[in-house]
Amino acid sequence: MNNDLSRRAVLFAPALLSVASAASAVETKTDDVQIAPSKILVAYFTRSGNTRVIAGTLSRDLDADLFEIRTARPYPDDYEETVEQARKERDSGVEPPLLDKVRNIRDYDTVYLGFPIWGETAPSAIRSFLRTHDLSGKTLRPFITHGGYGVGSSPVVLASHAKETRIEAPFVMEADQERRTLEQVRIWLSLVAR
Numbered sequence: 001m002n003n004d005l006s007r008r009a010v011l012f013a014p015a016l017l018s019v020a021s022a023a024s025a026v027e028t029k030t031d032d033v034q035i036a037p038s039k040i041l042v043a044y045f046t047r048s049g050n051t052r053v054i055a056g057t058l059s060r061d062l063d064a065d066l067f068e069i070r071t072a073r074p075y076p077d078d079y080e081e082t083v084e085q086a087r088k089e090r091d092s093g094v095e096p097p098l099l100d101k102v103r104n105i106r107d108y109d110t111v112y113l114g115f116p117i118w119g120e121t122a123p124s125a126i127r128s129f130l131r132t133h134d135l136s137g138k139t140l141r142p143f144i145t146h147g148g149y150g151v152g153s154s155p156v157v158l159a160s161h162a163k164e165t166r167i168e169a170p171f172v173m174e175a176d177q178e179r180r181t182l183e184q185v186r187i188w189l190s191l192v193a194r
């Protein structure tokens with residue numbers, strides 16, 4: 001019996017050795033493995049920065065690449081002028097040229113897409129982004145900020161501009177610091193600067 005055991009041990013020894021060497025080869029291989037570049041993109045459009053805060057957090061926590069969507073022609077600094085321009089762009093359906101595009105969009109499996117609601121829908125820059133970036137076969141995770149009136153028709157815009165994309169339910173947050181700030185400042189001015 002003992003002999004059998006030792007014989008078996010001898011018979012198995014080369015196999016064990018080869019398992020051990022295979023394991024060490026695997027270990028060596030694992031040591032050599034390069035960290036794959038991020039397959040997650042966080043793309044966002046913002047005016048007053050609310051959406052940027054979320055985008056920055058996502059990019060840090062997910063170790064994802066970050067891309068700010070900007071139009072070639074910047075929007076006015078003035079809030080009301082921007083509201084007016086956004087309304088016109090929504091009604092005309094214009095898709096303004098972007099300043100830059102994500103050259104390696106193919107490399108990403110998942111795109112987090114963030115934007116504020118403008119005129120009860122997605123800003124025209126988001127339509128431009130979706131028109132100029134092929135997201136088919138990818139997962140799209142929208143994150144949306146609004147000033148208290150909800151996401152409006154933005155889900156319809158996403159669905160119509162990213163047809164072959166798996167669009168998940170959006171993260172939605174109310175954030176309206178700019179309008180509230182303007183209101184508070186105007187109240188203050190109406191009291192002191194008459």
Ligand SMILES: Cc1cc2nc3c(=O)[nH]c(=O)nc-3n(C[C@H](O)[C@H](O)[C@H](O)COP(=O)(O)O)c2cc1C
Nearest residue numbers: 046047048049050051116117119120145147148149
């Ligand atoms: C041009 C413009 C249009 C807006 N239209 C709406 C709207 O229709 N509904 C709404 O709830 N908020 C509206 N807002 C408020 C923004 O969606 C909200 O404050 C958002 O968080 C701003 O994001 P940002 O700081 O990333 O630019 C509008 C803001 C701007 C500047």
